[in-house]
Amino acid sequence: MALKDEKKIKKSQTCPFQEAMDLISGKWTMSIINTLMAGKMRFKELERSVVGINTRMLVKELKQLENRKIISRKAFATMPPTVEYSLTEKGTSLKPVLVEIQAWAMQNVV
Amino acid sequence: MALKDEKKIKKSQTCPFQEAMDLISGKWTMSIINTLMAGKMRFKELERSVVGINTRMLVKELKQLENRKIISRKAFATMPPTVEYSLTEKGTSLKPVLVEIQAWAMQNVV
DNA sequence: CAGCATCCGTTAGGATACTG
DNA sequence: CAGTATCCTAACGGATGCTG
Numbered sequence: 001m002a003l004k005d006e007k008k009i010k011k012s013q014t015c016p017f018q019e020a021m022d023l024i025s026g027k028w029t030m031s032i033i034n035t036l037m038a039g040k041m042r043f044k045e046l047e048r049s050v051v052g053i054n055t056r057m058l059v060k061e062l063k064q065l066e067n068r069k070i071i072s073r074k075a076f077a078t079m080p081p082t083v084e085y086s087l088t089e090k091g092t093s094l095k096p097v098l099v100e101i102q103a104w105a106m107q108n109v110v
Numbered sequence: 111m112a113l114k115d116e117k118k119i120k121k122s123q124t125c126p127f128q129e130a131m132d133l134i135s136g137k138w139t140m141s142i143i144n145t146l147m148a149g150k151m152r153f154k155e156l157e158r159s160v161v162g163i164n165t166r167m168l169v170k171e172l173k174q175l176e177n178r179k180i181i182s183r184k185a186f187a188t189m190p191p192t193v194e195y196s197l198t199e200k201g202t203s204l205k206p207v208l209v210e211i212q213a214w215a216m217q218n219v220v
Numbered sequence: 221c222a223g224c225a226t227c228c229g230t231t232a233g234g235a236t237a238c239t240g
Numbered sequence: 241c242a243g244t245a246t247c248c249t250a251a252c253g254g255a256t257g258c259t260g
Contacts (some may be wrong), residue, residue, distance in 0.1 A: 054256090060253090079260095
C-alpha cells in the first residue's frame with residue numbers, strides 16, 4: 001500500500017526566496033542537513049544524532065529533502081537493511097547559510 | 111481586555127542553533143525582516159510590501175519580532191495613528207543570513 | 221535496521237468584520 | 241491607520257506499535 005503521509009510538494013510559490021524559506025523552515029530540517037554536513041549517515045545514526053527527533057519526523061524530513069534533491073538515499077539489500085543518506089551537491093551548497101545562522105545564533109541568542 | 115492570541119515564548123529550547131531556527135522559521139518572518147532592511151516602515155506599508163500576508167499574521171509576526179528584540183516599534187499619538195517599525199541592532203545583524211539564503215535561492219531554486 | 225501506520229493534540233496560517 | 245476578535249482549516253509534531 002502507498003504511504004499515508006504522502007508528501008505534497010507545495011508548488012506555485014511566489015519567489016525563489018519564499019521557496020527557499022519554505023525549505024529551510026521546519027523544526028528539524030536544518031539540524032538534519034547540519035548533521036549530514038559531516039558525511040553520510042544511516043537512518044538510525046541520524047535518529048540518534050538529531051537529538052529529540054522521532055522516527056516519523058525523521059522519515060518525513062528525509063523524504064522531503066530527498067524530493068528536493070538536498071540529500072540522496074542509497075539503500076543496500078543487506079539483512080538487516082542498510083540505508084545511507086548523504087548530501088547532494090545542492091545540499092552541500094547550503095553550508096554558507098548554515099554557517100551564517102550558526103554565527104548569528106552564537107552572537108545573539110547566547 | 112488583553113490579547114487573545116497572546117504569544118507564548120517557547121522557553122527551554124536546547125541549543126542556540128535551534129532557537130535561531132525557531133526564530134527564522136515562519137512563513138513571513140524573513141520576508142518582513144528583509145523588507146525592513148531597507149529602512150523603517152509603517153504598518154500599512156509593511157502589509158503592502160510583504161505580498162500575500164494578512165493583517166493577523168503581520169501583527170503576530172511583528173509582535174514576536176519585537177519580543178525577540180529583532181525590531182522596535184515606535185508609536186506616535188497622531189490621528190490617525192502612526193506606528194513605525196524598524197530593525198534593531200540585533201535585527202540588522204541578520205543581514206548576512208539573509209544574503210546567504212537569497213544567494214542560495216537564486217542559484218538553486220532558480 | 222529502516223520504515224510505515226495510526227491516533228491525536230498543538231500550532232501556523234488564512235479571511236474578514238470591526239473599532240479607537 | 242493600526243490594530244483586535246472570531247472562525248476555521250491544514251500542517252506540524254509527538255508517541256508508539258508493527259513489519260519485511
